[in-house]
Amino acid sequence: MSGKPSIIFMGSKPASVVALRHIVARGWDVKAVCVSGTVSHPWYPGPNLKEVAEELGLSIYKQAEMPETGPVDLVVSYMFRHLVKPHIAQRATKAAVNFHAAPLPEYGGWGTYNLAILEQKKEFGCTCHHLGEGFDDGPLVKVRRFPIEPEELTGFGLEGLAQAEMLRLFSEIVEMVEQGVELPSIPQPAHEIRYNSLEEFLPMKRIPDDADAETADRYARAFWFPPYEGAYYETNGVRHEVIPVSVRETLGEPLCQDVMQNLNAVLGQ
Numbered sequence: 001m002s003g004k005p006s007i008i009f010m011g012s013k014p015a016s017v018v019a020l021r022h023i024v025a026r027g028w029d030v031k032a033v034c035v036s037g038t039v040s041h042p043w044y045p046g047p048n049l050k051e052v053a054e055e056l057g058l059s060i061y062k063q064a065e066m067p068e069t070g071p072v073d074l075v076v077s078y079m080f081r082h083l084v085k086p087h088i089a090q091r092a093t094k095a096a097v098n099f100h101a102a103p104l105p106e107y108g109g110w111g112t113y114n115l116a117i118l119e120q121k122k123e124f125g126c127t128c129h130h131l132g133e134g135f136d137d138g139p140l141v142k143v144r145r146f147p148i149e150p151e152e153l154t155g156f157g158l159e160g161l162a163q164a165e166m167l168r169l170f171s172e173i174v175e176m177v178e179q180g181v182e183l184p185s186i187p188q189p190a191h192e193i194r195y196n197s198l199e200e201f202l203p204m205k206r207i208p209d210d211a212d213a214e215t216a217d218r219y220a221r222a223f224w225f226p227p228y229e230g231a232y233y234e235t236n237g238v239r240h241e242v243i244p245v246s247v248r249e250t251l252g253e254p255l256c257q258d259v260m261q262n263l264n265a266v267l268g269q
Contacts, residue, residue, distance in 0.1 A: 005177050008091065010034035011078035015163040017052045019078050019170050024056055031069045032059045036081050074177060089131045095183050096131045099170060101162040103127055103143050105188040108136035110201035113158040117222035120150045124158060126166035128173050130185055136195060139185040144169040154224040154244060205231050220244040
């Protein structure tokens, strides 16, 4: 390939910021950065994707406002939270791909980290796949898998591991494209595909009434994902959220730090 690839980059969450900086540092021609108009994560420290794109002097759009930029080598959806419109995906002359922070075909859609812990899986992963007609349904480029210890993880902790592995996978795909390697296209086995919608995912947070202590703690860990609602018991229509034993003691540390900072601020210390 002569020159560096051109790309339309679409994303969300902090890892997309790292991925964007990576391709800019490698000299890729970023024709446009597409940010979500409805999904934000203000609780994460540091600049978001839009702010970093502005810092880098890149063109920024919401998907509905994306102008015609002409053909590009790649269209990349990096945890972009909406379906990529066909007229945007079709601008890619080499590939239009999505990076999904879970292994496909078994963990598509919502609640992937949570389900892996609930199901006590010893392995997780992340996926690069070609865009299809729906979410997480296109042919696979590569699945990167890694061992986990589900009895020690929370949903939040597993996301951190998956995000780190997906950046490594992103780097691999970037190098393949730069070297002119044609990206694999492996159909997902239909009988292995599983996709959970948001409507299917949310009720999973309810802890069964007959759950023993181990099961209740597993639910609590699986759905511990601040600032979102965690696992809960429901009594007479009232939800009682459960904090995992493994994180209970650490919760006081930042709270105590805030108290001391506030007290010191009273006298300007």
